[in-house]
Amino acid sequence: MNVAALAIAAALAVGAPAAAPASPAAAAPDCTVTDATMTWGFKESFRSYISGTIANGEWTVADGTTYETPDFGWANGTGQISDGVGQIAFTGSIEFTGHGGILDTTVTNPRLVLDGSSRATLLLDVSGTTQQGADVDEKSVPFASVDISVAEFGDGTVTITAAPTVLTEAGSAAFGTYEAGETLDPITAQLSADPACTIAPVGGPGLAGAIWLGIGSVLAIVVITVELVLWRRRSAQEPGA
Ligand code: HEM
Helix, strand or coil: CHHHHHHHHHHHHCCCCCCCCCCCHHHHCCCCCCEEEECCCCCHHHHHHHHCCCCCCCEECCCCCCECEEEEEEEEEEEEEECEEEEEEEEEEEEEEEEHHHHHEEEEEEEEEEEEECCCEEEEEEEEECCCCCCEEEEEEEEEEEEHHHHHECCCCEEEEEEEEEEEHHHHHHEEEEEECCCCEEEEEEEEECHCCCCCCCCCCCHHHHHHHHHHHHHHHHHHHHHHHHHHHHHHHCCCC
């Protein structure tokens, strides 16, 4: 991870916009994202339900979000990217309504967070009422997990085509109805940046991989320790020991 990636990761960790590295001597490239776009259908079966005879509803887009069957669309995303670490923010809202207004859920300002691993996180602000009738008004919900192993990095662009996307625990809690892991529509996104910033993440297993590696190591140590204790007990119980 280079200096710019570290600066972006640090800024993401404290929830602040990415700041330039403190030392001008570091001369990191400007990794500001340009021309970022994203398309996502949310969930095809939900759109069918909303526009069908059961909910008799509709969706309304505003403030920078568009809709062209079968996808919602966003452009002019802003953010930072370096070595596969960054955040791209889009503006606008989708309001789903149905059942004469009983169903009224709005998702706003999608942000795609890349942490250098093969999974990105889609953050959404979620407000409305769940199917169970609970009121929701939450900012920056880590709504969906996006498999970006399909991403192509290089030449000043990052292209993510039809990345498989699933609902997270937090997304399930905020939206209701669907369980975590429920398949959502795939996400397609593209961005441009200085070519020095659009290189693929290198080395290491990525954050998710590192966590699994850590869990695996702890488990291995526990198993070996238990085996050793059992072996010593068996040895002690053997006649003549
Ligand atoms: C008058 C109140 C409501 C009624 C009578 C109702 C009825 C239904 C029915 C019958 C289905 C099954 C549709 C199918 O199998 O094709 C359904 C699905 C669903 N409902 Fe509602 N619902 C109500 C309110 C809500 C509210 C407030 C929400 C909040 C978001 C909601 C979200 C959903 C979702 C996400 C599905 C699954 C759609 C899918 O992917 O197939 N419903 N509802």
